[in-house]
Amino acid sequence: MATDAQLLEWLCRMGDNALVLGHRMSEWCGHAPVLEEDIALANTALDLIGQTQLWLGLAAEVEGAGRDADALAYRRDVMDFRNLLLVEQPNRDFGHTMMRQFLFDAWHIEMLRALKGHEHEQISAIAEKSLKEVTYHAERSADTVIALGDGTEESHTRMQAALDRLWPYVGEMFLSDDVDRAVCDPAPLREAFDARINAVLAEATLTRPDSDFAHKGGKTGVRHTEHLGHMLAVMQFLPRAYPDAQW
Amino acid sequence: MYAQMVKSTGEGVRSLDQMDPQERAFQERIDAGGKIEPKDWMPDGYRKTLVRQIGQHAHSEIVGQLPEGNWITRAPTLERKAILLAKVQDEAGHGLYLYCAAETLGVTRDQMTRDLLSGKMKYSSIFNYPTLTWADMGAVGWLVDGAAIMNQVPLQRTSYGPYARAMVRICKEESFHQRQGFDIMMKMARGTPEQKRMAQDALNRFWYPSLMMFGPSDAESVHSAQSMAWKIKMNSNDELRQKFVDLTAPQADYLGLTIPDENLKWNEEKGGYDFSEPDWDEFFDVLKGNGPCSVERLEDRNRAWDEGRWVREAMLAHADKKRAAKLAAE
Numbered sequence: 390m391a392t393d394a395q396l397l398e399w400l401c402r403m404g405d406n407a408l409v410l411g412h413r414m415s416e417w418c419g420h421a422p423v424l425e426e427d428i429a430l431a432n433t434a435l436d437l438i439g440q441t442q443l444w445l446g447l448a449a450e451v452e453g454a455g456r457d458a459d460a461l462a463y464r465r466d467v468m469d470f471r472n473l474l475l476v477e478q479p480n481r482d483f484g485h486t487m488m489r490q491f492l493f494d495a496w497h498i499e500m501l502r503a504l505k506g507h508e509h510e511q512i513s514a515i516a517e518k519s520l521k522e523v524t525y526h527a528e529r530s531a532d533t534v535i536a537l538g539d540g541t542e543e544s545h546t547r548m549q550a551a552l553d554r555l556w557p558y559v560g561e562m563f564l565s566d567d568v569d570r571a572v573c574d575p576a577p578l579r580e581a582f583d584a585r586i587n588a589v590l591a592e593a594t595l596t597r598p599d600s601d602f603a604h605k606g607g608k609t610g611v612r613h614t615e616h617l618g619h620m621l622a623v624m625q626f627l628p629r630a631y632p633d634a635q636w
Numbered sequence: 637m638y639a640q641m642v643k644s645t646g647e648g649v650r651s652l653d654q655m656d657p658q659e660r661a662f663q664e665r666i667d668a669g670g671k672i673e674p675k676d677w678m679p680d681g682y683r684k685t686l687v688r689q690i691g692q693h694a695h696s697e698i699v700g701q702l703p704e705g706n707w708i709t710r711a712p713t714l715e716r717k718a719i720l721l722a723k724v725q726d727e728a729g730h731g732l733y734l735y736c737a738a739e740t741l742g743v744t745r746d747q748m749t750r751d752l753l754s755g756k757m758k759y760s761s762i763f764n765y766p767t768l769t770w771a772d773m774g775a776v777g778w779l780v781d782g783a784a785i786m787n788q789v790p791l792q793r794t795s796y797g798p799y800a801r802a803m804v805r806i807c808k809e810e811s812f813h814q815r816q817g818f819d820i821m822m823k824m825a826r827g828t829p830e831q832k833r834m835a836q837d838a839l840n841r842f843w844y845p846s847l848m849m850f851g852p853s854d855a856e857s858v859h860s861a862q863s864m865a866w867k868i869k870m871n872s873n874d875e876l877r878q879k880f881v882d883l884t885a886p887q888a889d890y891l892g893l894t895i896p897d898e899n900l901k902w903n904e905e906k907g908g909y910d911f912s913e914p915d916w917d918e919f920f921d922v923l924k925g926n927g928p929c930s931v932e933r934l935e936d937r938n939r940a941w942d943e944g945r946w947v948r949e950a951m952l953a954h955a956d957k958k959r960a961a962k963l964a965a966e
């Protein structure tokens with residue numbers, strides 16, 4: 390059974406993943422390679438923002454300090470963010486964006502499956518609702534990785550580069566500490582994750598890097614990348630500049 | 637409007653007696669309120685004018701994503717961010733419906749896109765203005781979507797079937813956008829002194845550009861006369877502009893904001909407001925590509941298109957390979 394402090398920490402991990410990745414996806418708005426992709430990227434972003442409201446809303450409730458989801462999203466600084474390093478990686482090109490999405494989705498879907506039916510009713514309910522959305526995200530990002538990996542020489546090269554570049558951020562998703570274990574240990578999900586991505590990468594004619602090196606420090610908040618601060622500077626500008634305003 | 641100064645045939649409207657039987661039957665069908673469908677015969681001028689108009693409208697939806705997209709990453713609450721993102725996504729959807737409607741007339745989306753990117757085809761002047769504060773998200777929804785609705789509601793009855801049907805879907809969403817914009821404006825206008833200042837500043841900057849959306853007076857225009865006879869334009873520009881001012885002025889009052897026009901006042905006799913014309917020189921400058929953000933907007937669209945080329949090519953190549961593999965397996 391998780392303590393309230395552990396629960397709060399864990400809910401921020403889930404909420405911050407959705408918040409930071411949702412924000413990254415929203416950065417594409419109006420700039421995608423085709424109109425249909427623009428609409429699809431916005432859909433993913435919208436789902437993630439919705440999930441953020443649920444996870445951080447529950448976190449604020451557990452905390453019981455009078456904050457709400459917006460206060461958590463807009464008034465914390467880098468060291469209090471608990472998202473994975475993977476999701477704060479910048480969009481770079483469309484290939485990086487979709488590879489990042491694919492790797493995260495493959496973890497996310499297994500995580501939500503494991504959380505469905507969790508003894509904490511609200512966690513179970515959020516997981517169940519999110520799972521519907523994330524099942525679709527995972528299908529879509531896998532299809533895109535396959536199409537772009539297999540497509541042309543140029544697209545293949547770009548997708549392999551994206552995979553190589555993002556691979557060191559995969560391991561952190563499966564590291565677990567007391568906080569994780571108190572709610573849901575991600576370590577056992579690795580097997581299903583591997584099976585899922587191996588199949589997709591094979592179809593995409595991409596080579597899985599053999600290094601197991603993993604950057605860490607995102608979900609513990611110990612050491613984020615430099616990218617997160619810039620994102621927060623933009624995202625939090627208004628509530629920070631006009632702290633008394635209602636929007 | 638989203639389509640401004642669309643050229644038609646440039647000839648005067650011909651009477652039924654001057655038409656050959658085919659064209660006469662076509663015009664009589666329109667006069668009776670009938671719809672023209674893609675497979676029906678239509679005069680060449682009707683087809684060309686519609687392509688220009690629908691194309692310009694579609695491009696406006698697409699370029700129109702940019703000024704609001706400019707604030708998505710800075711939206712001040714999670715809810716505001718979701719609403720704005722959903723709105724801009726709607727605009728992409730509108731672009732898509734309209735490109736589809738134009739494609740029924742024998743042009744391709746790719747060709748229209750190239751004409752937008754090269755500057756050959758236009759989009760609405762309004763999207764060449766910058767969005768500088770969060771209040772601009774309110775002003776754009778309230779005024780720009782509001783002005784768009786003025787002309788799009790009647791277009792639901794336009795003579796070309798696919799265009800009319802696209803408008804029906806679009807109008808439902810536009811009125812939602814307008815309400816959302818007004819809601820932002822209300823929060824700002826009733827907020828802190830700084831917010832109120834932003835709200836007034838946004839109204840100051842967007843008022844005249846919104847009036848320009850309707851285009852200059854077209855009472856004398858042969859192009860408009862022909863378009864109106866074909867029912868692809870339903871009202872004159874002045875008529876719509878008047879309607880817009882009459883609707884908007886009391887809303888500004890309600891918000892406690894001041895429309896930047898000292899000549900604005902109710903005229904009992906005409907049952908509408910008197911108001912100042914916008915600076916039409918500025919309007920023509922914007923149309924020529926000299927709007928405050930004209931260069932940035934096209935640059936943005938071109939960059940997205942160029943940087944997306946490898947993705948589009950790869951998706952086609954993958955689809956081809958899949959098709960070939962399927963054929964080989966059969």
Ligand SMILES: [Fe+2]
Pocket residue numbers: 697726727730806810
């Ligand atoms: Fe629209």
Ligand SMILES: [Fe+2]
Pocket residue numbers: 697700727780781784
């Ligand atoms: Fe619009």
Ligand SMILES: [Fe+2]
Pocket residue numbers: 727781809810813
């Ligand atoms: Fe709109």
